[in-house]
Amino acid sequence: MTLEWQNACKTFTDKKAVDNLSLEVSEGELLVLIGPSGCGKTTSLKMINRLVQPDSGAVFVNGRDVSEVPATELRRHIGYVIQQVGLFPHMSVADNVAAVPRLLKWEKDRIDDRVKELLNLVGLPADEFADAWPSRLSGGEAQRVGVARALAADPPILLMDEPFGAVDPLTREVLQREFLRIQSTLGKTVVFVTHDLDEAIRLGDRIAVMNEGRLAAVAAPGELLLNADPFIRDFTGEDRALRRLARLSVGAAIGEATPITAAGFSGGGESGAPAGSVRTDATLKEALSMMLEAGETSLEAVSPAGRRIGKLTMEDLLESAAGTEAS
Ligand SMILES: Nc1ncnc2c1ncn2[C@@H]1O[C@H](COP(=O)(O)OP(=O)(O)O)[C@@H](O)[C@H]1O
C-alpha cells in the first residue's frame, strides 16, 4: 500500500506543528522521518491513522483520503508501534500479541498459530515467552512484543514512533538488525520516526528530514549525506562522510552486490576474516578502521565464506565517501 501527505497542516493553539507537508511513500518502502524534538514527526505520523486530523490538506492511504475511511477499518490495515510499548500489563505476552486477531474474531487455532509464528519471528521463542507477564520482560523483549503485536493481523502498513528509543545502544542495534531482517521478508510499507541519525541511515530506504513542521529534505541515505543545504549539513554533522561509509558495504565498493549483514553491524573488530583482509559484507567504515589499524592502504576483500573477491583500496574509500561512486 502507498501513503501520501498532501499539503497537510496542523496547528495546535498558535503553534504550527506540521506546515504544508507533501510526501509520498511507495509500496514496500521504509521511510524514516527524522528531525529535532518538536519538529512535527509524531503529529505527521498520527495523521496516517487518524489520531490527528489535519486542519487543511489531506492524507491518502492507497489513494483513499483517510478522513473518508472509518477509523476502525483504517487501523485494521495499520500496525502501530510506539516507544512506551503500551503492553497490557494484566495480559500474558501471548494475549497481548493476540489482541487484534481476537478483535477481528479469528478462530482460536489460527490465533494460536499466529502468536507462535510471530513470537518466533521477533526472536522470542514461544515456549519460553508466550505465558510470560510483561512486567518480567527486559526493555528489548518488551519492544519485540510490541512489534509482534503490531504485525499480528498482518497489516500492510506499519507506523513506528521511536520504537527503539528507550533501550540501550547495543540492544537497539540488535533490534534494528532484526527489524531489517523481518522487513526484508515482509516488505511492509513503513514510516519509522526517530531522532537518531545513525538509526535513520541504517534503516531507511529514504530519509525525510523535518524542521519546524516543514519538510527540509527527502533523499536516500547516501544522497542525504551529500546534501549541501546548511540545515541538512548541520543536522548530518561533521562526520557525515564516515556515516556514508557506514552505510556502504565493501562488496558494493568493489562492484559486488553484497548487502551489509550481521558482521557489518558488529561494530568492527571481529570480522572473521584473516589479517590483511576484510569481508565483503562489512561496512566501508569498518574497512577504513582496519586499514588505519594495520597501516595498510589496501585490503583483500573476501566473501563471508572466505573466497577472495578482489582488492579494496583507500582510493575506493575516498570515492565512496565523496559520493563519486553510485550509492
Ligand atoms: N496535542 C497537542 N497539543 C498541543 N500541542 C501539541 C500537541 N501535540 C504536539 N504538539 C506540539 O506540536 C509540536 C510538534 O510535536 P510532535 O509532532 O510531537 O513533534 P516530534 O514528534 O517531532 O517531537 C510540538 O511543539 C508539540 O509541543
Ligand SMILES: [Mg+2]
Ligand atoms: Mg515524537
